[in-house]
Amino acid sequence: MKKEELDKGVILYGTAVLKVSKNGMEAALSPIEQDIDPDCLHDLPEILKQYEIIYGIQRPPQFENGRWVVARGNPPVDGEDGGLEFMPRFEGLKEPESNSHKRFVNVGKDDIIAKIIPPTPGIPGKDIFGHEIPPKPGKPAQFKLGQGAAVSSDEIAIIASRSGKAEIKNGEITVLDEYIINGDLDITIGDMEFWGRLLTISGSISGAFKVSTWNDLTVTGNIEGEAQIYVKGNLKVGGIIRGNKTRVNTGNDLYAKAIEYADISVGGDMEVEDYILKAECRVKGYAWIIQGRGMISGGNLFLGHSLAVNTLGSPTNIFTNISIGFDFDLMSKYKKIVDDLETIAKKLEDVKNGLKKIDLLERSGPLDEKFSFIKQHLSNTLIKLGEEAILKKGELEKLQEELTAKQSATIFVNKNIYSNTRITIYNATFDCPIDLNGKYRLIYQNGEVLTIPFT
Numbered sequence: 001m002k003k004e005e006l007d008k009g010v011i012l013y014g015t016a017v018l019k020v021s022k023n024g025m026e027a028a029l030s031p032i033e034q035d036i037d038p039d040c041l042h043d044l045p046e047i048l049k050q051y052e053i054i055y056g057i058q059r060p061p062q063f064e065n066g067r068w069v070v071a072r073g074n075p076p077v078d079g080e081d082g083g084l085e086f087m088p089r090f091e092g093l094k095e096p097e098s099n100s101h102k103r104f105v106n107v108g109k110d111d112i113i114a115k116i117i118p119p120t121p122g123i124p125g126k127d128i129f130g131h132e133i134p135p136k137p138g139k140p141a142q143f144k145l146g147q148g149a150a151v152s153s154d155e156i157a158i159i160a161s162r163s164g165k166a167e168i169k170n171g172e173i174t175v176l177d178e179y180i181i182n183g184d185l186d187i188t189i190g191d192m193e194f195w196g197r198l199l200t201i202s203g204s205i206s207g208a209f210k211v212s213t214w215n216d217l218t219v220t221g222n223i224e225g226e227a228q229i230y231v232k233g234n235l236k237v238g239g240i241i242r243g244n245k246t247r248v249n250t251g252n253d254l255y256a257k258a259i260e261y262a263d264i265s266v267g268g269d270m271e272v273e274d275y276i277l278k279a280e281c282r283v284k285g286y287a288w289i290i291q292g293r294g295m296i297s298g299g300n301l302f303l304g305h306s307l308a309v310n311t312l313g314s315p316t317n318i319f320t321n322i323s324i325g326f327d328f329d330l331m332s333k334y335k336k337i338v339d340d341l342e343t344i345a346k347k348l349e350d351v352k353n354g355l356k357k358i359d360l361l362e363r364s365g366p367l368d369e370k371f372s373f374i375k376q377h378l379s380n381t382l383i384k385l386g387e388e389a390i391l392k393k394g395e396l397e398k399l400q401e402e403l404t405a406k407q408s409a410t411i412f413v414n415k416n417i418y419s420n421t422r423i424t425i426y427n428a429t430f431d432c433p434i435d436l437n438g439k440y441r442l443i444y445q446n447g448e449v450l451t452i453p454f455t
Contacts, residue, residue: 006051013037018047018070024127027053027071029061036068044070055130076125079138084114084158093168106195107166107175112157113149114173116141148175163214164196184221185209204239205229223248223262234268253285261299276301278318282328290414302326306410313418313432323424325406325444334399337392344389351382411442417451425449 006020006027015037020027027048029036040047048057053071061068086093090113093105107113122135143158145151146169150161160166164177177196184203185192191210192199199213204221208228211217215233222239223229224246232251241248242260252268260277264270269285274292278299281287286305289296294310298318301307304327313320358375361367367375407426417436422429425442430449441452 010051012047013040016040018051020053020128024129024131025073025075026069027128028064028067028069030067053128055126056128071128073127073133074125076133076135077123078136079120079122081138082119082141083117084141084143085117086114087112090114090166093166093173104192104194105166106193107160107163108195109160109163111160112152113160113166114158116151116156116158144170144172146172146174148177149173162196165194185211208245254283284327284329294414296320296322302328303409304406306412308412308414310414311416311418312411312413312423313416313421315418315435317418317420320418320421321424322411322422324411325409325426326424327403327406330399330402334396334403337396337399341389341392341396344385344392348382348385348389351378351385354378355382407444409444411440413440413442415439423449 006018007022009017009019011032012018012029013036015032015034017030017032018027019030029040029044044061045057048054048071056072056074058070058072061070062072063069090105090107093113119138119140121137124135125133127133145158148160148162148164149158149166151157152159158173160175162175162177164175165179167174167176175196178198178200179194179196180200180202181189181192182202185201185205186207193212194217195214198216198218199211200218200220201211202220205211205219205223205227206225208226210228210230212230213232215231216235217229217231217233218236218238220238223237223241224243226243226245227247229235229246229248231249234252235248235250235254235256237254237256239256240258240260241256241262241264242258244261246262248254248262249265250267254264254266254268254270256272258274258276259272259279259281262279264279264281264283266281266283266285270281270283270287272287272289274289275295275297276289276299277297279301280299281301281303283302284304287301287303287307287309289307289309295314296309296312297314298320300321301323303322303324305324307322307324312322355375355378358367358371358378361371362375403426409425411423411425413436415437417423417432417440419432419434421432423432423442424430425444428444428448430442430451436451439454441454443450443452
């Protein structure tokens with residue numbers, strides 16, 4: 001029999017109609033007028049087999065809406081669409097506020113922002129004739145990627161292709177490696193950390209705020225009021241860095257209009273456009289203060305290399321301390337190695353004394369197992385300590401060469417050196433007794449600082 005007959009309905013035993021739904025998912029037996037002939041029900045399994053209805057046979061048939069459902073297929077389960085599962089710390093990106101200064105979501109290069117959940121294929125169904133019905137597969141995850149975001153090589157995640165601020169705007173995931181805050185950093189923004197290439201604050205940092213950047217920071221205004229600034233790259237300040245409790249630490253170079261009273265550490269070079277007043281500055285590289293007043297007045301400047309400046313000290317004889325050819329890191333390493341060598345020397349002396357005692361015992365006769373072990377252990381220790389001492393001395397010699405090279409550091413003064421200014425180059429100190437006017441070059445020579453006029 002053809003399925004078309006079953007679609008219209010097949011009369012059985014004159015008392016019932018067997019009909020199959022158009023989609024082949026259900027077969028039902030309906031009485032024509034009165035009860036269905038018992039023989040029809042008895043022969044039903046063979047009748048269904050005759051019509052090739054082999055799947056989902058209902059035993060017993062289920063009475064529904066005035067008819068008996070004798071077979072029912074399983075519909076397919078469609079697949080689920082793919083999606084994104086954001087990592088916990090990036091979950092907030094979906095909130096509009098996360099794109100503001102208030103919720104700053106940093107991401108490092110190659111960090112996973114979200115996992116890509118693949119679509120599922122679904123589960124096939126089967127009609128009453130045993131034919132498999134394919135499901136509708138889910139759609140792949142839909143997302144848009146902007147600059148700084150990419151799909152991982154294994155296509156299972158969205159990752160950051162650079163460090164910076166992660167955002168979702170208009171459904172697009174981006175990582176900003178350059179970010180601008182328009183206006184001052186105030187209590188509405190609070191502390192700030194940025195992992196990207198450049199953070200710009202188009203205003204001032206005024207207050208006890210902490211700002212940390214993995215790379216460069218530009219502040220168009222001032223840094224003041226107990227601000228704590230930590231910059232791994234370069235720092236450019238269009239205004240003044242000031243305040244007794246203001247701290248600035250840079251990994252590379254620093255440029256500022258002026259510095260007053262603040263505590264400054266610079267891992268590279270420093271350029272100050274106008275003046276430095278009573279500040280504590282530690283600079284690993286070179287320093288230039290030759291524009292504007294070009295003055296260093298009061299405070300302490302420790303500099304790894306040379307200095308160019310217009311004026312040192314002040315007409316009011318404020319004590320000003322300048323030390324160049326000085327490297328805190330090198331000095332710390334040097335001191336540590338010297339301390340290590342002293343410790344090794346003491347251990348060597350203890351080991352040698354121990355071996356002497358063992359030698360005295362051995363003169364009285366062969367050593368037992370215990371003292372033989374001690375002798376061997378002390379001998380091995382002596383060798384290891386000797387090798388360690390040789391390595392340390394080699395490191396010390398290299399550091400001594402680097403420190404000695406600092407002797408070539410020079411100070412160039414264009415206008416004045418006022419009295420009560422102390423200048424140290426390498427390990428020699430010069431206390432300026434009187435005001436010196438004009439251009440001078442200060443150098444280290446034969447254990448002293450020389451002041452050499454030049455034109």
